[in-house]
Structure formats: structure tokens, C-alpha cells
Amino acid sequence: MKKVRLGLIGMGMIGKLHAETMSRMKDIEFVAASDTAAKHQQTAEELGTKFYQSYEEMIAKEKMDGVVIAVPNELHLPVGAACAQKGLHILMEKPIAADLESADRLIEVARLNKVHLMVGHHRRHNPLIEELRNIVRGGQIGKLVGVTVLWSLYKPKDYFKAPFTWRAEPGGGPIRINLIHEIDNIRYICGDITRLYAEVSNEARQFPVEDTVSISLRIAGGAVANIFLTDTAPGNIGYEANTGENLFFYHSPVDCYHYYGTEGVVSFPGMKKFFYRDAAKAGWQFPLCEEGIKIDKEDPYTRQIRNFCGVIQGTETPKIDGVDARKTLAVTLAIQKSGETGQPVLF
């Protein structure tokens, strides 16, 4: 089969990660990368790909099948629309767009131009998450009762310093940046969220943006979930720290999720299943069995690009398309809204 030809737009923190990933993959053609900052030229050349300062020039000159877009959120729609109009398939970094209206317009422009729109919720490509989904959806823990998610990672002071002072402003905080991943995980593993309520606080850092959030969710099918999230407490508990998926984060091997079912419980990312072996000896006075779940680790970013290529070639469907990613964004924004209004939000 002909190699898929890909380009990259945006070479910031996450864009660079995509560039490194694509440059390592032998079965694709990483044609070119672009960024408005000329300083990224060197990186592009080191990774063996052409560099453009103008993405428009890149998509006009280069013959490509698809692009990975990793630009600031408010540019997702204009850049995505320009690429769609050129007939390029899109892997858009999360969130799909800065707001729901932009997401709708992007979905529409992709549809009109008959290109695939896939969204970079890369965790869906992590084999740990896939296995957790199979366990929950496959009924291996019986009927799902509830879920708990903990995310307590301390953002260092530098994280908020220039040029990143926007991270202390509304919209730049852990709900939009970090929590969206947790929401997408729950949606992917369990299903849609039907009702939620959030207590949102900025009292620890006293920044305009939130630092701590407590959430109750109801999931289609009846299960309920709690998420506790803070970016201001030393804990090293949270997906990034616990999975070891991105070693920028100090790897602390504790559990951050528990999925509770009627027949079993799974802890994540320890991937242990707890259950009573004998139905006659099931209950709080009896010892519980513990069983490990074997998983072959694989880099989710590589698998994500591979899925994108399969989508372009027509052999695979996207793990998360525009419509699905819009729902994740809608739930995330609703959490912010619930925190502001003090009222639950229903879907």
C-alpha cells in the first residue's frame, strides 16, 4: 500500500511530540511541518522534514493526504477549515475547538469537503485505556456501579510565568486543559454523561482561574462517578504521573482510577481486578481476591497516527471523530458552567 503523506501545523509542546512520533514511523511519509516561529526550522530539519513558516504555503505546495494540527485552540477552526477546503484529512489536537459553535462549524466544513476529522484525545489509543474499556463494556466486572477519578498534580510556579500568564486566567486552567482528558476517558470507557454538578474553587492560588474541582456525574445506564481534581497539591496522583505515558511527569506508580462493578473492581493503571471467588462467601466479612491483568504497553501517540493513516486509507474508523469530541468538550464546558451557576447541568 502507498505510504500515507502527512504534514504538521504547529510545533509547540505537543506539536513537537507529534513531529518526533511521525519522524520515527517508517510506514508513513512525514512530508513537512510548519510553525510561525522560525526557531522550529532546526527541529524540523533534524527530524528530516521540510519546514514552512506559513502553513498555507505548505498545504499549497506539498502533496499530502492529511495534516496534524497542533495550534492554539482559537485557531483550530480557521486552520482546520483551510485544510479541509484543500481536501486534507485532519487530526486535530484536543479540544476540537475553542467553543461549541466553532466545533460545529469545523464538523460541518469537514463534512462538506468530504474529509475525515479525527481529534487528538490520545489516551483512547493507550492499550491500558482500551483494555479498561473492554473490561467494563464486556461485563467483566458485572454491571457498572460507579467510578472514582483522582487527579492531584502540582503545577510548578514556572508553569504560570510569562509567556504562559494566560494559564492563570479563566479558560487556561485545569478544567479546560486537564479535566477534558478525564471526561473523555470516562465517556470512552463507560458512555455518555447525562447529569453533572461541580464545586469549583480558586481559593488556594487566588488566581482568576480555578485550581480545584469536585464533581459528581451520572452516566447513561445509571452508574455515578466522582472526579476530584487539583493542580495545587503535592500528590503525584493522576493519569500523567501514574501511567508513565509521558515521562516529563515524574512517574509515581499509584492508582488514580477505580471502576466499581457488581462483580468486580478494577484499579488503574495498576490494572488489578478485585472480586469474590465464591458467591457464598461474598461480602464485607470475607477476603477479596486480586488478579493482575496483562497488558502490552505501546506508545499511544504512535498508535494515534497509525489510526489516522488507517482512516485516510479507508481501512479504519477514527477512535474519536468530531461529533464525539464535541460531546467531550460540551461536558467539560458544562462543568465550568455548573461551578459558576451553582446548579446541576443536564444533557
Add this chain to the structure above:
Amino acid sequence: MEKVRIGLIGLGLMGTPHARILKKVPECDLVAAADVDEKHKDFTEGLGIKFYRNYEEMIARESLQGVILAVPNHLHTPIGIVCAKKGLHLFVEKPIAQNVAEADRLIAAASENRVQILVGHQRRFSSLVEKAREIVMGGELGRLVGLNITWALLKPGPYYEGPLSWRKEKGGGPILINLIHEIDNLRYICGEIEEVYALVSNKIRNFPVEDTAAITLRFSNGAVGTVFLSDCTPSLTSWEGTTGENPLLFHDFGNCYNFFGTEGSLLFPQMKRRYYADPAKSGWNYPVTEQGYKITREDPYIKEFSHFARVILGTETPRIAGEDGKKTLAVTLAIKESGETGLPVRLS
């Protein structure tokens, strides 16, 4: 040592073990016990305690200083008032009463008759809870930003069967029976709760009573928290499944609470504090240091009854007095109300 003379009213699930424990408390002289059911006579006399079928006869005849009320919740207030009028200090099993109005009546009667109320939230006497309170309130975690509690376990089938089938009905479930302990722990360790929200479900057991709840809390000090509660899942992530304080239940050595502050977090009951040792190396890209605490475990019930004796003697004030016990009840009832209305409830 001066011993205080105690009577016990009610010899059910709580009263029976209380009788055994009271015999071991050096400050207490358990003189007599009362229960409407004659079947408890042999047990009581076997412990060398006088038995009465009528508690009013007991408090009239015996020269008592205090009583322990371990009767059904709806009787806490009427029996408590009768005893208070006799000038007897009250140890009231949790919850203080079946609702806030009845708690108020009981508190008023105690105050008029100048007797103390101690509410039986025995976990406040757990060495683990005492230490957690010292760590959180003492500022060892910096400013408390939030917490997460899990109470997930499987109540076995027979728990809900036969004479105990009232537990299937509204009010007999994990919110009023079990969650109230978690709420009291939180209030004691972290401070007052001012707003609650709960998503409550009975979809697993399909009983009238709830089986699962996902709760959100806001504290007066600005901290927020989540409490996940379920009695229908095979889990040891609960107070019972981790602390070993209930000898009838199986426990492992995991954690059921996490407290998060600006300077550190605390895993409970492993009692591990996680923090960054070097301020220049603080952040998600650095390792956390883990520190343990040495704790001497003591039986919380013995400590609780010793404390009751000292309350009667006037040398200590109640660790959980009537008003305090009423607040724990009010928060728990607010959670139930939120589950029913689907709306957050603010506590006055």
C-alpha cells in the same frame, strides 16, 4: 479511681457489644441494663449486671449518674428526655435523633436539666482519626484544598434479609447508616460543611433505599471534596475495609481517604504524607517524598466510654456534644434531600 455508675438502655446490635466493652472500662461501673426483650436477661446477668425490662424502673431504682442509649433512632429523643429529667447524663448512639427537630428537643431537655450529651460517633476516638485531625488542622498539609473519600464495599445478601429487611426501605440504607460516620469524620478532621450535592442511585439492588451515591461537598474553609459511596461492589476501599476497626469485617491495608493541601497530601489510613522536600524542586515533574507517622492503636470504644465517665465527672467536655452531633445529622439528611430533589443543598 472514682467510678461512675452507668445504666445501658437497649441490648440490640450496638447495646450488646457496648455491655461487654463497658465491663473493661476502668472508669465505668455498668450497674444495670434494660431491654424490652426478656431474651437478653441471661446475657446481662452473665456479665454480672442487673437486668430490667422497663428502663423507667431501672432509672427509678438504681442510683445512676449516666445512661447509654442504644435504642432504635426514633426512641432517642423520648427516652433521652425522660433520663435527662432524672438528671442523668446521656450517651446517645449515633445518630443523635431521627431528625433535626427531635435533636433540638433532646438538646433543650439536656440543657434545662443540666446534663451533658455525648453522641456515639466512636470514630472520633480512633487514634487514626485523631492523628489525621492533628495533621490537617495543624497545618501540616498547608492550606486544605480538598479531599476524596471512598466507601465502597459489598454488604452480603443476608444483610438485607429476614428480620433485617427494614434495611431495604428508605432510611435504612448506606446514607443514614454508614455515610453519617464519614460525614462526622470529615467535620471533625476538616471543619464545617456548608454545601452538599448528591447523585443517588438504587439501580443495582433495586430496593427502595439507595445503594450508591456520588457526592460533592464544599467546606466553610473553602476546601471542596467528593465522597463515593456504594454498598454493592466487591471492594475493600472503605473505612471498614482498610482500618481494621471493625473486627467482624475483613480488611486489607489500602487507603480510603485522601486529603490534599497546598503543602502536601495525606493518604489515610496508611497515614502517609506526600510532599516536596525541596521548594526549588516542587512540581509534577519531581518526585514526592513520603513520610509515615507512628500511631499507637487503642480501642476507640474504650476511649469513648472513659471519656463519657470524665464528662460525667466534669473533668472533660464532650468531644461530640448534642449540637455537634446534630450538625453531622443535618449534613447527612441534606445529602439525602439533594439526592431526592436533584439540587444542591446549603446548610445554614
